[in-house]
Amino acid sequence: MPNASQKPYHHGQLREQLLNAGELALGEMAIEQVTLREIARRAGVSHAAPKHHFPSLGHLLAEISARGYQRFVKALDEAATAAIDQQAGLTPDQQAETRLLAMGRAYLRFAESNAAAYQLMFGQRVNMVMTPNLIGASYSAWAQIVAAAGAVVGSNHAEAGALHAWSCVHGLATLKLAGRVPPDLPWHHIEEQTLQMMMKGIKP
Amino acid sequence: MPNASQKPYHHGQLREQLLNAGELALGEMAIEQVTLREIARRAGVSHAAPKHHFPSLGHLLAEISARGYQRFVKALDEAATAAIDQQAGLTPDQQAETRLLAMGRAYLRFAESNAAAYQLMFGQRVNMVMTPNLIGASYSAWAQIVAAAGAVVGSNHAEAGALHAWSCVHGLATLKLAGRVPPDLPWHHIEEQTLQMMMKGIKP
DNA sequence: ATTATATGTTTTCACTGTAAAGATAGGGGA
């Protein structure tokens, strides 16, 4: 019978807690600092405990990354619907453009306010394992962008348009995160300009 | 007096050899495998020897990265001049566009055939130290792109245009390297389409 | 020739991910 004043030997919710601890850590420290032992430390458990829930660090990170993709998809979707709800009386073409632009802004916002998670999702960490769950989550993000781009450029060029739109925002986001954007440029302005140029580039 | 049949205690060219070994390693293995000890191993020297030439791994990587930028600038410049030499009788505007497109193609080619070096240069490795030499080399790359983009969009919008052009090719390159480009898309075609959309987006 | 300095090696430390062996709790059947 476990003494209530001390932590029980068996955690009970460790798998969930490890994922939460990992996401928390990603929000507070650089991605390279988010180690297996650090996550275990935050969950108040020995560094070998995670093994019983995740075969390796790569699998744990994959699950965290998959959750990141889910938050990502949700953020972009909410931003898109909010944008068209805000402006009534748009033609279908205008709606499509508004959606894509709103998603672009949400994309850049997500990358900035979830920097470490973003790098985990889109960077190439050697430990990462492409679990089915991660592949599925990442694919739904891709499908979401393809759909939004397809509504603008037509379904025959949906993938090419989506890839270009993604390249634009992803490139800008990673250049920003890597500190390669000259600090004298007004960032908010740059964001809007890039989105405008992206849109101008993909429109038929 | 050193016996000729065995290696001398003092290496003589260790600094140079370390940089070469590092670049060689970057060409053969994943970026995370390119460790201080691995580079020392390849140079045939103890793992503490580099300390006398580079204060830390970050400084060594910074120098390798700076050399990467120099090769990068050279590759883009050669591609640009080769492109305009090949087509005689172009208007200045056409020349500018031809140059920028050629640089874009060279950019993607560089990223693909120097994958690990490219990730070292543009990724965010925690160990990396922003040495003055690296800052200078990376700035000259930026200046080169600004000049080429400025010739197309006018000097007032040079930086915004350069940033967008860079975002497009950088985004596409990193998505490709991260395996996020659907394999069913014809890559060469995708490259050209992206460059066309990039150009269409930045043109006034 | 002797000393100083530059450039090596060896050793040590704190950290990492992974693996194996030991400890503990809870559940299922006798």
Add this chain to the structure above:
DNA sequence: TCCCCTATCTTTACAGTGAAAACATATAAT
């Protein structure tokens, strides 16, 4: 009720890593 089995957690160990300190040697300066 008792016992064992299994899942989960801890401890320990090992091969890596980057960095630092102590030690060794060859070249250069005096």
